[in-house]
Amino acid sequence: MKYTWSVAQELMRLNPPVSETFKKIVKDTSFGGFDIPKGWQVFWLASVTHTEKNSFPDPERFDPSRFMGPSKSFPPFSYIPFGAGPHICPGNEFARVEVLLVLHHLIINYRWSEMVPDEPITRNPLPYPAKSLPIKLHRLEK
Numbered sequence: 001m002k003y004t005w006s007v008a009q010e011l012m013r014l015n016p017p018v019s020e021t022f023k024k025i026v027k028d029t030s031f032g033g034f035d036i037p038k039g040w041q042v043f044w045l046a047s048v049t050h051t052e053k054n055s056f057p058d059p060e061r062f063d064p065s066r067f068m069g070p071s072k073s074f075p076p077f078s079y080i081p082f083g084a085g086p087h088i089c090p091g092n093e094f095a096r097v098e099v100l101l102v103l104h105h106l107i108i109n110y111r112w113s114e115m116v117p118d119e120p121i122t123r124n125p126l127p128y129p130a131k132s133l134p135i136k137l138h139r140l141e142k
């Protein structure tokens with residue numbers, strides 16, 4: 001289960017389900033040499049944060065082992081598929097259980113293969129397989 005979740009985490013790093021959203025500045029702030037006044041809206045992109053080289057060496061490479069180390073091995077706010085701060089996604093633990101449950105049953109009970117090799121991902125605005133990911137399922141005999 002640890003490795004399965006590491007694969008899901010690496011997928012969400014490279015293809016964040018919620019790739020961007022807005023935050024409102026609650027007090028005058030300076031960041032990266034810019035003064036940002038209270039009340040402004042800023043736009044954050046998880047996909048940019050997730051490919052920051054200092055946090056994720058060789059950032060374009062798919063490598064689930066990044067997530068196999070001790071927890072909190074990345075700097076704070078560097079891995080944000082569920083957002084961060086007071087409004088961090090309250091469904092994140094539920095989403096983890098859902099993903100692990102579905103994948104566990106698919107892997108333990110079925111052999112399955114893609115019907116569209118190398119199917120691209122589109123955004124609408126969430127990432128979605130372009131052909132709805134048709135797969136062949138063969139139930140494994142127990």
Ligand code: HEM
Pocket residue numbers: 017018021080081082083084085086087088089090091092094095
């Ligand atoms: C893979 C699945 C999911 C992803 C990637 C995801 C991602 C996110 C992100 C990025 C935010 C914005 C956080 C921020 O502004 O800092 C958010 C907010 C939220 N999510 Fe999720 N989410 C997922 C599943 C769920 C589920 C299953 C639920 C409920 C059962 C849920 C409920 C919410 C709610 C209520 C908010 C608003 C929180 C607030 O503004 O205080 N999410 N989610």
